[in-house]
Amino acid sequence: MIRVLNLVALFVVISLCSKAQLPLDQQRYYDSLTTILQHTRSDSIKARAHYALVYYWVPRDTAKARQCLDEARRLSKQYPFLQAISYGHEGYIYYSSDIDRSDASFAVADSLLNSFATKEAYQARANVWINRAAIRQRKDDDRGYIDIVLNRAIPYALKAGDSAIVASQYVGVGLAFMNLEQYDKAEPYFDKAIRIFQSINTQPSRLVAALNRAGENYVYLKKYDEAKKIVATVKTLLAPYPDSELYAVHYMVEGLCYLHDQQYTQAEASFNKGITAARGPNKAYVIQELSFYKVKALLANKKYEPAKQQLLELSSNEEVMELGSSRLEIYEGLATSYAGLGQMKPAYEWMKQARHLSDSLHESDLANDINDLEIKYQRAESQKEIITLKAKNEQAALSAKNSRLYILLLASTTLLLLIVATFALLYYRSNRKLLMQKELNHRQELKDIEQQQRLQFGQAVLQGEEQERRRLARDLHDGLGGMLAGVKINLSGQVEKIAAEQQGELRKTISQLDDSVTELRRIAHNMMPANLLKFGLQTALKDLSESLMTAAVKIDFQAYGIEPSMPEQTQINIYRIVQELLANAMRHAEASNIILQCSQDGDTFLITQEDNGKGFDTSVNGKGIGLSNIRNRVGFLRGMMDITSVINEGTTINIELHVG
Incomplete structure (x- = not known):
């Protein structure tokens, strides 16, 4: 399945110049802004209204959004703060078409806002970093996204005292953990966000966005009862706003619940509704995600021809095919579709491509795991060498200090020679004991470090062994098992086409294939018990x-x-x-x-x-x-x-x- 692209910075993030998110009733929002422009003479208020209109026009008409930005900049010439946030709005305009230019604009905005120490400035900087984090995620860097949100965006939001931004970013962190398939870690962040939205007076669209993603996460956690409760709650909240783009994710969660209940026709209908409702700068990504789920519903409902057409359409999208996991799902889906249509030759070819791609992906993962283990081991060895060298230098320094002191004592006057010699002897013995004790301490530290490194390396080896068992079990079950199943399908299709006297031998061969598949599954189960x-x-x-x-x-x-x-x-x-x-x-x-x-x-x-x-x-x-x-x-x-x-x-x- 394609990754759940976390574009929360464009989906639920607030405006850089106001405390209100684009509301569910967008026409009323637009009318209120035009009314402000008609009845005020203040350049600063007009500039803020034009900035707010940028968010309204971006998903509808980027040319008009650019006009609003230019007019806002003209009106902001006497206001340095408003000039600074203009670059944040410029980054928003370019977000869908040129993310590098978008990121550069957000960077300029953050640099200019650095000279302001007001709550509004902190709020604006929080939103700048939220959008920069979203750009990291579009570049397939979920960990970078989480780092920016937790260490940049949320601290600025806390300085601004804006609970709504903090809650929105909890949603974003939850989505990032979903991308990493760590659904149990995502759940508490969604819960925090929902509690905050329910406790403050904010636009219901933010609560709906958080509920939608929480419901999706419940599906991945197989908590279907909780997911269905979320669907019912969101349906009630969205009822007064039939044109809201938030319906897209709502219908996706509803369709996933239908899919689990094996109500495939209803699931297909929900995914189609979600595709129709998708709007805004994230439209393409949401439609791709819904399309893959729709294919699952079609295949489960044995609608092989529509599923094939949908998969072929997805395969023509270069952005989708860039991800290996998406290509693998398309290849496997096409193999299933053609097999369901009785076209065994193309089904076999697609299955062969899928297995080849699956092997390549697993080999890449294994190579990365081995490289990580090697890097950890080399770092541990380097650390041991540094500690050893440091101990030797300290010992040499102490020895040099003692030698200089001994020479000084020998140069003392004859009258005090006996006293000095006695003192030197006592001092030398004391220092020698101290050096011996320090040396013993250093050896013990080195021994402890070496033991700890062995334990860590042993742990890494055990984890690598389990990962390899899991991979081999999956490869045997999905790879060789799939190939044997394909061979069985081909042979079964030939039984009726040969002479009756030869059918017995062929059926015996098919029975042996069944035994082979059973033995293969037993081996895979022993390696990683299902x-x-x-x-x-x-x-x-x-x-x-x-x-x-x-x-x-x-x-x-x-x-x-x-x-x-x-x-x-x-x-x-x-x-x-x-x-x-x-x-x-x-x-x-x-x-x-x-x-x-x-x-x-x-x-x-x-x-x-x-x-x-x-x-x-x-x-x-x-x-x-x-x-x-x-x-x-x-x-x-x-x-x-x-x-x-x-x-x-x-x-x-x-x-x-x-x-x-």
């Missing part, structure tokens, strides 16, 4: 225990108080630990009866495994690869492991993990 990601740790451990039981091996799995809210990475590590424990008990201990207990008490997670296997000598056989992997993961979770084993009587393993 049950863990879908239903949580307790269900995954129960399924693991049941899958390993045989007529000769009984596994008694007992779970107490396991919380489903643990981070996904923590659950994966616990699953791997249990998986290795069970494998060792069955493979090496040859146990016939295994008791596995998993319990959680707050931030502490306990694992106890007892078996009746042949046992082992922990001082000799306790350093195998399997136990090393377990110890690494226990160390990753800051835990402890205790092993008690008696030859021919069995083994008991107790593990305590910190999962807070």
Whole structure:
């Protein structure tokens, strides 16, 4: 799916010269501004009115917007502050057509506003940085966007005492986290924004914009009941304003809820309404997003021909095709469409392109991960060298100081020689002890740093291993599995076309393909269990225990108080630990009866495994690869492991993990 382009700076950001956002009733807004121009003689008030009209005309007629800006600048010649904010409005005009020129104008505005220390100036600077942050996001830099909003825009808004801007930027930060697919982090920012908008007297359009995006985030979090409540609330708020551009995102969230409920015709209708309602400088991006969702509804409703036409139209858009994820979705959608239409040859070609692109994207991600690990390791090594060199320099400086003091003492008078010599000896011994203690301290610091670096590197390796398992599982399931499925489709289409005596052999081949697909899915499940990601740790451990039981091996799995809210990475590590424990008990201990207990008490997670296997000598056989992997993961979770084993009587393993 194309990324959710967070253009909140143009969608919900306030004017640079007033405290009011472009309201839902835009005609009334325009009429009030023209009335001001007709009945006032003040150049400053007229200039502000023309600046406000810039926001009205940009989505309708950029030439008229430019005329309003020129007239406002003419009227602002005697007012330095109004001259400064004119560059912010100029940046707004160029935002859709030339973002580099737009960013340059916003930079000039911020530079000129730096000489003013009023609440209005802080408000204007907050909006300048909001728009510059939006430009970073258009350049695919979500982290840069979040940094600017949190460290530039919001501090200026707080100085201005403008809660509305702060709330709007909470919406923007939430959208940025949505772009990074960190939907749980986005949720509290949307909640803060909605609470602020509901507590202050502001334009309802801001509250609607925040609710729309919060509803979309609920869909990604699979909180469909909350999303539906949002849809109902927004529908009531927008009812008096049938021409509002905010309907576009409202219909998108409504369509996603219909899509989840498998009401595909209603979902398609909602997405079409959203496309019709899209307006303003963000129109193209919103329509693209809605079009991709519409394709999902068409394919789910088996309307393959309209879906194909929509995908071909999207593929002709160069901006859409710049993103690899968008191209991948288009290729996969075309493969599904052609297959649904019975055109297997183009379906196969599109599927082949999709798999090739998917492999390229995964290889790029893996290369980036490896480069990041290498950079972290090199930085750690450089830091160790700096600390070592610093310690040597300090030691050399102390030695030089002591030598100079010793020479000075030897040059003292003969009368005081004995006293000076005694003093020098005592001083030398004292300093030597001090140097030895410092050297021991430095060695301990280096040892601690080295141990910490090893732990961090081990953590990075474990994370990289899980990412690689996830990638391989996805590649096996989606890549090779998809290819085998395609082969099966092609062979199935040939059954009726060959002689009857040959159909048996072909059907036997198809059956073997089915067995291959089943085995492939089992391997992919072992590498990254789907049950863990879908239903949580307790269900995954129960399924693991049941899958390993045989007529000769009984596994008694007992779970107490396991919380489903643990981070996904923590659950994966616990699953791997249990998986290795069970494998060792069955493979090496040859146990016939295994008791596995998993319990959680707050931030502490306990694992106890007892078996009746042949046992082992922990001082000799306790350093195998399997136990090393377990110890690494226990160390990753800051835990402890205790092993008690008696030859021919069995083994008991107790593990305590910190999962807070």
